[in-house]
Amino acid sequence: xLRVNKKIEYGIIALLYLAQKEEQTxxxxxxxxxxxxxxxxxxxxxxxxxxxxxxxPVYGNQGGYKLTRSLTDINLLEITxxxxxxxxxxxxxxxxxxxxxxxxLCTIISPMTVLNQKIVTLFESTSLENLANRKTAV
Amino acid sequence: xLRVNKKIEYGIIALLYLAQKEEQTxxxxxxxxxxxxxxxxxxxxxxxxxxxxxxxPVYGNQGGYKLTRSLTDINLLEITxxxxxxxxxxxxxxxxxxxxxxxxLCTIISPMTVLNQKIVTLFESTSLENLANRKTAV
DNA sequence: GTCTTATAAGACTAATACAGTCCAATAACA
DNA sequence: TGTTATTGGACTGTATTAGTCTTATAAGAC
Ligand code: SF4
Ligand code: SF4
Numbered sequence: 001x002l003r004v005n006k007k008i009e010y011g012i013i014a015l016l017y018l019a020q021k022e023e024q025t026x027x028x029x030x031x032x033x034x035x036x037x038x039x040x041x042x043x044x045x046x047x048x049x050x051x052x053x054x055x056x057p058v059y060g061n062q063g064g065y066k067l068t069r070s071l072t073d074i075n076l077l078e079i080t081x082x083x084x085x086x087x088x089x090x091x092x093x094x095x096x097x098x099x100x101x102x103x104x105l106c107t108i109i110s111p112m113t114v115l116n117q118k119i120v121t122l123f124e125s126t127s128l129e130n131l132a133n134r135k136t137a138v
Numbered sequence: 139x140l141r142v143n144k145k146i147e148y149g150i151i152a153l154l155y156l157a158q159k160e161e162q163t164x165x166x167x168x169x170x171x172x173x174x175x176x177x178x179x180x181x182x183x184x185x186x187x188x189x190x191x192x193x194x195p196v197y198g199n200q201g202g203y204k205l206t207r208s209l210t211d212i213n214l215l216e217i218t219x220x221x222x223x224x225x226x227x228x229x230x231x232x233x234x235x236x237x238x239x240x241x242x243l244c245t246i247i248s249p250m251t252v253l254n255q256k257i258v259t260l261f262e263s264t265s266l267e268n269l270a271n272r273k274t275a276v
Numbered sequence: 277g278t279c280t281t282a283t284a285a286g287a288c289t290a291a292t293a294c295a296g297t298c299c300a301a302t303a304a305c306a
Numbered sequence: 307t308g309t310t311a312t313t314g315g316a317c318t319g320t321a322t323t324a325g326t327c328t329t330a331t332a333a334g335a336c
Binding site for chain 2: 001002003004006009010012013016017034035036037038076080084085086087088089090091101102103104105106107108111112115118119122126130131132133
Binding site for chain 1: 325326
């Protein structure tokens with residue numbers, strides 16, 4: 001399947017929603033209702049977004065979250081890494097992990113590395129602004 | 139992570155090994171030992187390869203499998219689809235499945251479709267011959 | 277000061293996919 | 307008929323995913 005998980009998708013949808021509201025805050029409930037996303041799950045997602053510095057929380061009545069960065073400044077790779085870890089089309093790529101029994105004799109590590117880099121570049125060159133405008137770069 | 143599963147990797151390694159042997163057959167045991175792939179698992183993989191027409195079985199002593207198609211003719215997309223189903227970077231793409239609660243109001247279906255197509259194209263334009271030569275196309 | 281609104285944090289669950297194993301059956305050749 | 311090797315099915319343990327629930331905390335409103 002080669003899927004990006006739901007946290008990533010819901011997270012992006014929420015950030016795009018926040019961007020639309022400009023400087024205003026939006027609560028998790030408002031975003032969940034407006035975007036048909038399960039509220040408890042979105043709450044978790046926004047906590048992570050906060051910890052990564054994408055949004056800032058505002059407590060109390062009329063509170064919620066507001067964006068702290070511009071959509072043009074956030075790329076898909078960052079979001080993906082936040083919620084799904086590094087892109088590794090093969091498990092041996094990137095983080096040093098030697099679990100693969102075939103590694104010593106593997107004939108495809110090199111091309112898999114190239115393939116991985118291409119996917120990384122594709123994600124990296126796609127900003128949330130691109131997504132908001134229904135485009136992907138390159 | 140965005141991983142391609144082990145069956146795909148082991149399967150490709152096995153096909154490359156077969157290609158190296160030209161017209162000769164190679165048994166699952168031989169391939170498993172030569173490539174450090176768990177034999178029982180590779181056996182399963184080769185069964186699928188056979189059912190998809192990538193290889194032809196030869197029973198009995200000195201038997202095994204032989205390639206039925208040229209490496210230049212097999213692309214990564216085919217292999218991936220065989221062992222992991224269609225590439226769907228978001229679950230709602232491709233196969234008509236409406237499980238996503240956000241679908242009706244989703245602001246990112248369109249760009250996700252474009253992104254998906256780019257990954258499909260990347261996989262499709264990479265032949266096993268490309269992989270054997272440690273390259274990926276485009 | 278306390279009520280209310282909202283975020284924060286953690287534990288918890290069910291469903292699915294993945295990696296791998298084991299076993300009994302069958303095909304073909306020597 | 308024995309040997310080599312593929313075939314097909316069931317089966318297991320682990321990890322990830324998607325989602326829920328509950329309790330605690332921050333801060334403004336009255
Ligand atoms: S099969 Fe090769 S590329 Fe894939 S994980 Fe193992 S060593 Fe890496
Ligand atoms: S969030 Fe949007 S793109 Fe992702 S699965 Fe749901 S409808 Fe499709």
